[in-house]
Amino acid sequence: MRIISRPRARFLATIGLAAALIASLTGCSQVVEAFNGLNAGQNATIAIPTPNPTASDVARPFDSDFSYDGSTTLSSEVADGLELRIDVWAADPKRTQEWTPDSEKAFGFAVNVYDSRVDEKAVLAQKRRVYLSMVSITSQVSQSAMNQGQMMSPFQFSADPRTLVPTDTLRSDRGLLLNSFQGGLLVPETTIHQLPADAYGITLQFALQIAVEGSANDDNSFATQTVYQVLPIAIYSPSTASE
Template identity: 75%
Template structure:
Protein backbone atom coordinates (compact mmCIF):
# COMPACT_ATOMS: atom_id res chain seq x y z
CA UNK A 1 0.00 0.00 0.00
CA UNK A 2 1.08 3.54 -0.60
CA UNK A 3 2.15 5.37 2.53
CA UNK A 4 3.01 8.95 3.25
CA UNK A 5 6.49 10.54 3.05
CA UNK A 6 9.27 10.44 4.19
CA UNK A 7 9.45 6.77 3.10
CA UNK A 8 10.41 6.47 -0.62
CA UNK A 9 7.41 6.04 -2.87
CA UNK A 10 6.97 4.93 -6.45
CA UNK A 11 5.40 7.76 -8.35
CA UNK A 12 2.41 6.66 -10.41
CA UNK A 13 1.30 9.94 -11.99
CA UNK A 14 -1.05 12.81 -11.46
CA UNK A 15 -3.00 15.43 -13.39
CA UNK A 16 -5.06 18.47 -12.71
CA UNK A 17 -7.50 20.58 -14.70
CA UNK A 18 -9.21 23.86 -14.06
CA UNK A 19 -12.48 22.37 -15.30
CA UNK A 20 -13.60 18.96 -16.50
CA UNK A 21 -11.62 15.76 -16.74
CA UNK A 22 -8.01 15.76 -17.85
CA UNK A 23 -6.71 12.75 -19.77
CA UNK A 24 -2.93 12.58 -19.99
CA UNK A 25 -0.19 10.09 -20.66
CA UNK A 26 1.71 8.61 -17.74
CA UNK A 27 4.48 10.53 -16.03
CA UNK A 28 7.56 8.89 -14.62
CA UNK A 29 9.09 11.48 -12.27
CA UNK A 30 8.06 13.84 -9.48
CA UNK A 31 9.31 16.86 -11.42
CA UNK A 32 7.13 15.94 -14.42
CA UNK A 33 4.08 15.62 -12.21
CA UNK A 34 4.79 18.89 -10.42
CA UNK A 35 5.19 20.73 -13.72
CA UNK A 36 1.95 19.27 -15.06
CA UNK A 37 -0.02 20.22 -11.98
CA UNK A 38 1.43 23.66 -11.52
CA UNK A 39 1.23 24.61 -15.18
CA UNK A 40 -2.41 23.68 -15.52
CA UNK A 41 -3.36 25.20 -12.19
CA UNK A 42 -2.48 28.59 -13.61
CA UNK A 43 -5.83 28.36 -15.42
CA UNK A 44 -7.83 27.82 -12.24
CA UNK A 45 -10.40 30.42 -11.26
CA UNK A 46 -9.02 33.16 -9.04
CA UNK A 47 -10.58 36.04 -7.16
CA UNK A 48 -8.80 39.36 -6.54
CA UNK A 49 -7.84 40.31 -3.01
CA UNK A 50 -10.15 42.79 -1.28
CA UNK A 51 -9.37 46.49 -1.62
CA UNK A 52 -7.56 48.40 1.11
CA UNK A 53 -10.82 50.07 2.19
CA UNK A 54 -12.34 46.75 3.31
CA UNK A 55 -12.33 46.01 7.01
CA UNK A 56 -11.45 42.48 8.14
CA UNK A 57 -12.06 40.43 11.25
CA UNK A 58 -10.09 37.47 12.58
CA UNK A 59 -12.16 34.29 12.27
CA UNK A 60 -11.61 30.84 13.76
CA UNK A 61 -11.38 27.87 11.40
CA UNK A 62 -11.66 24.20 12.35
CA UNK A 63 -8.71 22.79 10.42
CA UNK A 64 -8.32 19.00 10.25
CA UNK A 65 -4.61 19.13 9.51
CA UNK A 66 -2.31 18.22 12.38
CA UNK A 67 0.49 20.51 13.57
CA UNK A 68 3.00 18.83 11.24
CA UNK A 69 0.62 19.07 8.26
CA UNK A 70 -0.97 15.66 7.69
CA UNK A 71 -4.33 13.97 8.02
CA UNK A 72 -5.82 10.53 7.39
CA UNK A 73 -9.50 10.34 6.40
CA UNK A 74 -11.18 6.95 6.52
CA UNK A 75 -14.48 5.64 5.15
CA UNK A 76 -16.00 2.18 5.62
CA UNK A 77 -17.41 1.09 2.26
CA UNK A 78 -18.49 -2.35 3.54
CA UNK A 79 -18.16 -4.28 6.78
CA UNK A 80 -14.44 -4.46 7.56
CA UNK A 81 -13.53 -2.78 4.27
CA UNK A 82 -11.88 0.64 4.55
CA UNK A 83 -10.95 3.24 1.95
CA UNK A 84 -8.32 5.60 3.31
CA UNK A 85 -7.40 9.02 1.99
CA UNK A 86 -4.08 10.38 3.29
CA UNK A 87 -3.27 14.04 2.68
CA UNK A 88 -0.08 15.85 3.68
CA UNK A 89 1.39 19.32 3.33
CA UNK A 90 4.46 19.29 1.08
CA UNK A 91 5.60 22.92 0.79
CA UNK A 92 5.43 24.58 3.22
CA UNK A 93 5.37 21.38 5.26
CA UNK A 94 3.55 23.08 8.15
CA UNK A 95 0.13 24.45 7.31
CA UNK A 96 0.72 27.19 9.90
CA UNK A 97 2.87 28.69 7.14
CA UNK A 98 0.13 28.54 4.51
CA UNK A 99 -0.97 32.10 3.71
CA UNK A 100 -3.27 33.53 1.03
CA UNK A 101 -0.33 34.84 -1.00
CA UNK A 102 2.05 31.88 -1.15
CA UNK A 103 1.81 28.64 -3.10
CA UNK A 104 0.45 25.82 -0.92
CA UNK A 105 1.58 22.40 -2.12
CA UNK A 106 0.12 19.13 -0.84
CA UNK A 107 0.06 15.47 -1.81
CA UNK A 108 -2.50 12.72 -1.33
CA UNK A 109 -2.89 8.96 -1.63
CA UNK A 110 -5.89 6.63 -1.85
CA UNK A 111 -5.65 3.05 -0.54
CA UNK A 112 -7.98 0.28 0.57
CA UNK A 113 -7.74 -2.23 3.43
CA UNK A 114 -9.77 -5.42 3.82
CA UNK A 115 -9.66 -6.11 7.57
CA UNK A 116 -11.34 -9.51 7.18
CA UNK A 117 -8.10 -11.03 5.90
CA UNK A 118 -4.40 -10.70 6.65
CA UNK A 119 -2.70 -7.76 4.96
CA UNK A 120 -0.37 -10.21 3.14
CA UNK A 121 -3.25 -12.37 1.86
CA UNK A 122 -3.38 -13.01 -1.89
CA UNK A 123 -5.67 -10.84 -3.98
CA UNK A 124 -8.26 -13.58 -4.54
CA UNK A 125 -8.89 -13.59 -0.77
CA UNK A 126 -9.51 -9.84 -0.62
CA UNK A 127 -12.58 -7.90 -1.64
CA UNK A 128 -11.42 -5.82 -4.55
CA UNK A 129 -12.02 -2.08 -4.80
CA UNK A 130 -11.60 -0.19 -8.06
CA UNK A 131 -11.25 3.59 -8.28
CA UNK A 132 -12.84 5.00 -11.44
CA UNK A 133 -12.70 8.76 -10.79
CA UNK A 134 -11.14 11.25 -8.38
CA UNK A 135 -12.56 14.76 -8.11
CA UNK A 136 -11.69 17.65 -5.80
CA UNK A 137 -13.49 20.97 -5.53
CA UNK A 138 -12.77 23.76 -3.07
CA UNK A 139 -14.41 26.63 -1.25
CA UNK A 140 -12.77 29.55 0.52
CA UNK A 141 -13.84 31.24 3.75
CA UNK A 142 -13.25 34.98 3.81
CA UNK A 143 -13.38 37.41 6.72
CA UNK A 144 -13.95 40.71 4.92
CA UNK A 145 -16.77 42.82 6.31
CA UNK A 146 -18.39 45.44 4.11
CA UNK A 147 -16.57 44.49 0.92
CA UNK A 148 -18.51 43.70 -2.29
CA UNK A 149 -19.50 40.04 -2.40
CA UNK A 150 -17.32 37.94 -4.66
CA UNK A 151 -18.89 35.25 -6.86
CA UNK A 152 -18.74 31.66 -5.65
CA UNK A 153 -15.44 30.20 -6.73
CA UNK A 154 -13.37 27.05 -6.61
CA UNK A 155 -9.75 28.22 -6.59
CA UNK A 156 -8.50 24.63 -6.74
CA UNK A 157 -10.06 21.89 -8.87
CA UNK A 158 -8.93 18.39 -9.77
CA UNK A 159 -10.70 15.73 -11.82
CA UNK A 160 -9.09 12.65 -13.31
CA UNK A 161 -9.67 9.05 -14.30
CA UNK A 162 -6.83 7.26 -12.44
CA UNK A 163 -6.44 4.77 -15.29
CA UNK A 164 -4.96 7.57 -17.39
CA UNK A 165 -2.43 8.45 -14.69
CA UNK A 166 -0.58 5.17 -14.18
CA UNK A 167 1.67 2.89 -16.24
CA UNK A 168 -0.08 0.54 -18.64
CA UNK A 169 0.97 -2.55 -16.65
CA UNK A 170 -0.90 -1.37 -13.53
CA UNK A 171 -3.85 -3.59 -12.64
CA UNK A 172 -7.13 -2.11 -13.84
CA UNK A 173 -10.40 -3.05 -15.53
CA UNK A 174 -13.40 -1.31 -17.03
CA UNK A 175 -14.35 -0.51 -13.42
CA UNK A 176 -11.21 1.57 -12.84
CA UNK A 177 -7.81 1.31 -11.13
CA UNK A 178 -7.43 -1.58 -8.68
CA UNK A 179 -6.51 -0.11 -5.29
CA UNK A 180 -5.70 -3.23 -3.27
CA UNK A 181 -3.06 -4.77 -5.52
CA UNK A 182 0.60 -5.40 -4.73
CA UNK A 183 1.36 -2.28 -6.79
CA UNK A 184 -0.41 -0.12 -4.23
CA UNK A 185 -3.15 2.48 -4.53
CA UNK A 186 -3.20 5.87 -6.20
CA UNK A 187 -0.49 8.39 -5.30
CA UNK A 188 -0.49 12.07 -6.22
CA UNK A 189 2.87 13.29 -4.83
CA UNK A 190 2.15 16.99 -5.04
CA UNK A 191 -0.18 19.61 -6.43
CA UNK A 192 -0.46 23.30 -5.64
CA UNK A 193 -3.12 25.71 -4.46
CA UNK A 194 -2.05 29.10 -5.77
CA UNK A 195 -2.83 32.60 -4.51
CA UNK A 196 -6.12 33.09 -2.67
CA UNK A 197 -8.05 36.29 -1.83
CA UNK A 198 -6.13 38.33 0.73
CA UNK A 199 -8.78 37.92 3.45
CA UNK A 200 -8.98 34.12 3.19
CA UNK A 201 -8.77 32.41 6.58
CA UNK A 202 -9.66 28.89 5.45
CA UNK A 203 -10.09 26.66 2.42
CA UNK A 204 -12.19 23.50 2.35
CA UNK A 205 -11.27 20.70 -0.06
CA UNK A 206 -14.13 18.41 -1.03
CA UNK A 207 -13.05 14.99 -2.32
CA UNK A 208 -15.32 12.65 -4.30
CA UNK A 209 -14.01 9.13 -5.02
CA UNK A 210 -16.07 6.99 -7.38
CA UNK A 211 -15.41 3.33 -6.62
CA UNK A 212 -16.61 -0.19 -7.36
CA UNK A 213 -16.68 -2.49 -4.32
CA UNK A 214 -16.67 -6.29 -4.45
CA UNK A 215 -19.23 -7.81 -2.08
CA UNK A 216 -17.65 -11.29 -1.96
CA UNK A 217 -13.97 -11.94 -2.59
CA UNK A 218 -13.12 -13.25 -6.06
CA UNK A 219 -16.72 -12.88 -7.29
CA UNK A 220 -17.10 -10.61 -10.31
CA UNK A 221 -20.89 -10.62 -10.09
CA UNK A 222 -20.87 -9.05 -6.59
CA UNK A 223 -19.55 -5.58 -7.46
CA UNK A 224 -21.57 -2.46 -6.62
CA UNK A 225 -20.77 1.18 -7.34
CA UNK A 226 -20.68 3.94 -4.76
CA UNK A 227 -19.10 7.36 -4.15
CA UNK A 228 -16.97 8.20 -1.11
CA UNK A 229 -17.07 11.82 0.00
CA UNK A 230 -14.44 13.40 2.25
CA UNK A 231 -14.24 17.01 3.41
CA UNK A 232 -10.95 18.55 4.49
CA UNK A 233 -10.99 22.07 6.02
CA UNK A 234 -7.57 23.73 6.12
CA UNK A 235 -6.82 26.92 8.03
CA UNK A 236 -5.04 29.71 6.16
CA UNK A 237 -2.77 31.96 8.22
CA UNK A 238 -2.74 35.75 8.29
CA UNK A 239 0.80 36.75 7.21
CA UNK A 240 0.58 40.05 9.10
CA UNK A 241 -0.05 38.14 12.35
CA UNK A 242 2.69 35.60 11.59
CA UNK A 243 5.20 38.37 11.08
CA UNK A 244 4.65 39.90 14.51
Protein backbone atom coordinates in the same frame (compact mmCIF):
# COMPACT_ATOMS: atom_id res chain seq x y z
CA MET B 1 -20.37 3.82 72.36
CA ARG B 2 -20.18 7.42 71.28
CA ILE B 3 -23.28 8.64 69.46
CA ILE B 4 -22.76 11.25 66.69
CA SER B 5 -25.67 13.46 65.72
CA ARG B 6 -26.91 13.30 62.14
CA PRO B 7 -25.74 16.83 61.18
CA ARG B 8 -22.30 16.07 62.65
CA ALA B 9 -22.21 12.73 60.80
CA ARG B 10 -23.09 14.41 57.51
CA PHE B 11 -20.33 16.97 58.12
CA LEU B 12 -17.75 14.23 58.78
CA ALA B 13 -18.84 12.41 55.63
CA THR B 14 -18.37 15.64 53.71
CA ILE B 15 -14.86 15.94 55.08
CA GLY B 16 -14.07 12.41 53.94
CA LEU B 17 -15.35 12.99 50.41
CA ALA B 18 -13.59 16.34 50.13
CA ALA B 19 -10.34 14.82 51.33
CA ALA B 20 -10.51 12.10 48.70
CA LEU B 21 -11.25 14.61 45.95
CA ILE B 22 -8.52 17.03 47.00
CA ALA B 23 -5.94 14.28 47.43
CA SER B 24 -6.55 13.22 43.84
CA LEU B 25 -5.98 16.77 42.55
CA THR B 26 -3.49 18.45 44.88
CA GLY B 27 -0.34 17.94 46.96
CA CYS B 28 -0.16 17.12 50.68
CA SER B 29 0.29 20.73 51.82
CA GLN B 30 -2.85 21.75 49.94
CA VAL B 31 -4.77 18.91 51.58
CA VAL B 32 -3.80 20.26 55.02
CA GLU B 33 -4.89 23.77 54.05
CA ALA B 34 -8.22 22.46 52.81
CA PHE B 35 -8.81 20.58 56.07
CA ASN B 36 -8.03 23.71 58.05
CA GLY B 37 -10.69 25.48 56.04
CA LEU B 38 -13.21 22.76 56.81
CA ASN B 39 -12.44 22.85 60.52
CA ALA B 40 -13.07 26.59 60.55
CA GLY B 41 -16.74 26.01 59.79
CA GLN B 42 -19.18 23.87 57.90
CA ASN B 43 -19.74 26.59 55.27
CA ALA B 44 -16.05 26.93 54.38
CA THR B 45 -15.32 26.92 50.61
CA ILE B 46 -12.64 24.63 49.19
CA ALA B 47 -10.77 26.10 46.21
CA ILE B 48 -9.79 23.32 43.81
CA PRO B 49 -7.02 24.42 41.43
CA THR B 50 -7.98 24.60 37.72
CA PRO B 51 -5.45 22.94 35.38
CA ASN B 52 -3.76 25.18 32.84
CA PRO B 53 -5.10 24.72 29.29
CA THR B 54 -3.03 22.52 27.03
CA ALA B 55 -2.11 23.34 23.45
CA SER B 56 -5.01 21.20 22.19
CA ASP B 57 -7.47 23.31 24.23
CA VAL B 58 -6.47 26.55 22.54
CA ALA B 59 -8.99 27.66 19.93
CA ARG B 60 -7.76 27.35 16.37
CA PRO B 61 -8.45 30.16 13.89
CA PHE B 62 -9.95 27.62 11.44
CA ASP B 63 -10.59 24.17 12.86
CA SER B 64 -8.31 21.89 10.83
CA ASP B 65 -6.53 18.72 11.96
CA PHE B 66 -4.55 18.89 8.72
CA SER B 67 -3.19 22.38 9.52
CA TYR B 68 -2.57 21.46 13.17
CA ASP B 69 -0.59 18.26 12.42
CA GLY B 70 0.64 18.77 8.85
CA SER B 71 -1.19 15.64 7.70
CA THR B 72 -4.44 13.77 8.26
CA THR B 73 -6.36 10.65 7.22
CA LEU B 74 -9.93 10.68 5.93
CA SER B 75 -11.53 7.28 6.45
CA SER B 76 -14.73 5.82 4.97
CA GLU B 77 -16.26 2.38 5.49
CA VAL B 78 -17.38 1.29 2.01
CA ALA B 79 -18.53 -2.19 3.12
CA ASP B 80 -18.52 -4.24 6.30
CA GLY B 81 -14.87 -4.37 7.39
CA LEU B 82 -13.71 -2.66 4.21
CA GLU B 83 -12.14 0.77 4.74
CA LEU B 84 -11.10 3.35 2.15
CA ARG B 85 -8.52 5.88 3.34
CA ILE B 86 -7.40 9.18 1.88
CA ASP B 87 -4.08 10.24 3.40
CA VAL B 88 -3.26 13.93 2.88
CA TRP B 89 -0.06 15.77 3.81
CA ALA B 90 1.50 19.20 3.36
CA ALA B 91 4.17 19.07 0.64
CA ASP B 92 5.41 22.64 0.11
CA PRO B 93 5.65 24.45 2.44
CA LYS B 94 5.63 21.58 4.91
CA ARG B 95 4.90 24.03 7.75
CA THR B 96 1.19 24.72 7.35
CA GLN B 97 1.45 28.03 9.21
CA GLU B 98 3.25 29.28 6.10
CA TRP B 99 0.13 28.65 4.01
CA THR B 100 -0.94 32.22 3.25
CA PRO B 101 -3.44 33.60 0.72
CA ASP B 102 -0.86 34.75 -1.84
CA SER B 103 1.57 31.80 -1.59
CA GLU B 104 1.67 28.54 -3.53
CA LYS B 105 0.38 25.75 -1.28
CA ALA B 106 1.17 22.19 -2.39
CA PHE B 107 -0.18 19.01 -0.84
CA GLY B 108 0.02 15.32 -1.67
CA PHE B 109 -2.53 12.58 -1.18
CA ALA B 110 -2.87 8.82 -1.49
CA VAL B 111 -5.93 6.58 -1.75
CA ASN B 112 -5.81 3.02 -0.42
CA VAL B 113 -8.21 0.36 0.82
CA TYR B 114 -7.96 -2.13 3.70
CA ASP B 115 -9.96 -5.34 4.12
CA SER B 116 -10.02 -6.32 7.80
CA ARG B 117 -11.62 -9.68 7.06
CA VAL B 118 -8.36 -11.08 5.71
CA ASP B 119 -4.68 -10.84 6.56
CA GLU B 120 -2.88 -7.89 5.03
CA LYS B 121 -0.54 -10.30 3.18
CA ALA B 122 -3.39 -12.41 1.77
CA VAL B 123 -3.43 -12.99 -1.98
CA LEU B 124 -5.71 -10.83 -4.09
CA ALA B 125 -8.19 -13.66 -4.69
CA GLN B 126 -8.96 -13.65 -0.95
CA LYS B 127 -9.63 -9.90 -0.80
CA ARG B 128 -12.67 -7.90 -1.83
CA ARG B 129 -11.38 -5.81 -4.70
CA VAL B 130 -12.01 -2.07 -4.91
CA TYR B 131 -11.56 -0.13 -8.15
CA LEU B 132 -11.27 3.66 -8.36
CA SER B 133 -12.51 5.22 -11.61
CA MET B 134 -12.57 8.95 -10.84
CA VAL B 135 -11.17 11.42 -8.31
CA SER B 136 -12.71 14.87 -8.10
CA ILE B 137 -11.81 17.66 -5.67
CA THR B 138 -13.64 20.96 -5.46
CA SER B 139 -13.22 23.66 -2.86
CA GLN B 140 -14.88 26.47 -0.97
CA VAL B 141 -13.00 29.40 0.50
CA SER B 142 -13.84 31.04 3.82
CA GLN B 143 -13.41 34.81 3.82
CA SER B 144 -14.24 37.74 6.08
CA ALA B 145 -17.94 38.60 6.32
CA MET B 146 -17.55 41.62 4.02
CA ASN B 147 -16.30 39.63 1.01
CA GLN B 148 -17.93 36.22 1.29
CA GLY B 149 -18.77 34.57 -2.01
CA GLN B 150 -16.07 36.14 -4.21
CA MET B 151 -14.38 32.78 -4.95
CA MET B 152 -16.53 29.71 -4.42
CA SER B 153 -14.11 27.10 -5.86
CA PRO B 154 -10.55 28.45 -6.09
CA PHE B 155 -9.08 24.93 -6.32
CA GLN B 156 -10.32 22.11 -8.56
CA PHE B 157 -8.89 18.71 -9.40
CA SER B 158 -10.45 15.99 -11.55
CA ALA B 159 -8.77 12.94 -13.06
CA ASP B 160 -9.18 9.33 -14.04
CA PRO B 161 -6.63 7.67 -11.71
CA ARG B 162 -5.57 5.32 -14.52
CA THR B 163 -3.95 8.33 -16.21
CA LEU B 164 -1.90 9.19 -13.10
CA VAL B 165 -0.05 5.89 -12.58
CA PRO B 166 2.38 3.75 -14.63
CA THR B 167 0.80 1.77 -17.45
CA ASP B 168 1.63 -1.58 -15.82
CA THR B 169 -0.48 -0.80 -12.74
CA LEU B 170 -3.38 -3.23 -12.31
CA ARG B 171 -6.59 -1.84 -13.77
CA SER B 172 -9.76 -2.78 -15.62
CA ASP B 173 -12.83 -1.17 -17.13
CA ARG B 174 -13.96 -0.57 -13.54
CA GLY B 175 -10.93 1.64 -12.80
CA LEU B 176 -7.61 1.45 -10.96
CA LEU B 177 -7.29 -1.47 -8.54
CA LEU B 178 -6.60 -0.02 -5.08
CA ASN B 179 -5.76 -3.12 -3.06
CA SER B 180 -3.14 -4.71 -5.29
CA PHE B 181 0.45 -5.47 -4.25
CA GLN B 182 1.44 -2.32 -6.18
CA GLY B 183 -0.52 -0.11 -3.79
CA GLY B 184 -3.30 2.35 -4.46
CA LEU B 185 -3.29 5.81 -5.99
CA LEU B 186 -0.49 8.26 -5.13
CA VAL B 187 -0.56 11.93 -6.13
CA PRO B 188 2.74 13.31 -4.74
CA GLU B 189 1.92 16.97 -5.22
CA THR B 190 -0.83 19.29 -6.42
CA THR B 191 -1.03 23.01 -5.78
CA ILE B 192 -3.55 25.48 -4.38
CA HIS B 193 -2.73 28.82 -5.99
CA GLN B 194 -3.47 32.37 -4.86
CA LEU B 195 -6.54 32.96 -2.70
CA PRO B 196 -8.37 36.19 -1.78
CA ALA B 197 -6.35 38.36 0.59
CA ASP B 198 -8.96 38.00 3.35
CA ALA B 199 -9.18 34.19 3.12
CA TYR B 200 -8.73 32.43 6.46
CA GLY B 201 -9.63 28.90 5.38
CA ILE B 202 -10.36 26.64 2.44
CA THR B 203 -12.37 23.40 2.51
CA LEU B 204 -11.55 20.69 -0.03
CA GLN B 205 -14.41 18.41 -1.02
CA PHE B 206 -13.36 14.96 -2.25
CA ALA B 207 -15.62 12.77 -4.40
CA LEU B 208 -14.32 9.30 -5.35
CA GLN B 209 -16.19 6.94 -7.69
CA ILE B 210 -15.47 3.33 -6.78
CA ALA B 211 -16.62 -0.21 -7.56
CA VAL B 212 -16.64 -2.55 -4.55
CA GLU B 213 -16.64 -6.35 -4.74
CA GLY B 214 -19.31 -7.87 -2.50
CA SER B 215 -17.58 -11.25 -2.14
CA ALA B 216 -13.94 -12.04 -2.75
CA ASN B 217 -13.12 -13.35 -6.22
CA ASP B 218 -16.67 -12.85 -7.50
CA ASP B 219 -16.85 -10.69 -10.62
CA ASN B 220 -20.64 -10.64 -10.46
CA SER B 221 -20.80 -9.05 -7.00
CA PHE B 222 -19.49 -5.55 -7.78
CA ALA B 223 -21.52 -2.48 -6.86
CA THR B 224 -20.62 1.14 -7.57
CA GLN B 225 -20.76 4.04 -5.12
CA THR B 226 -19.37 7.53 -4.58
CA VAL B 227 -17.36 8.33 -1.46
CA TYR B 228 -17.44 11.90 -0.17
CA GLN B 229 -15.01 13.48 2.30
CA VAL B 230 -14.20 17.07 3.30
CA LEU B 231 -10.84 18.50 4.37
CA PRO B 232 -10.72 21.91 6.13
CA ILE B 233 -7.40 23.76 5.73
CA ALA B 234 -6.49 26.91 7.65
CA ILE B 235 -5.03 29.87 5.77
CA TYR B 236 -2.83 32.23 7.78
CA SER B 237 -2.12 35.89 7.38
CA PRO B 238 1.41 36.80 6.19
CA SER B 239 2.18 38.37 9.58
CA THR B 240 1.31 35.13 11.40
CA ALA B 241 3.40 33.10 8.97
CA SER B 242 6.45 35.33 9.51
CA GLU B 243 6.20 34.80 13.26
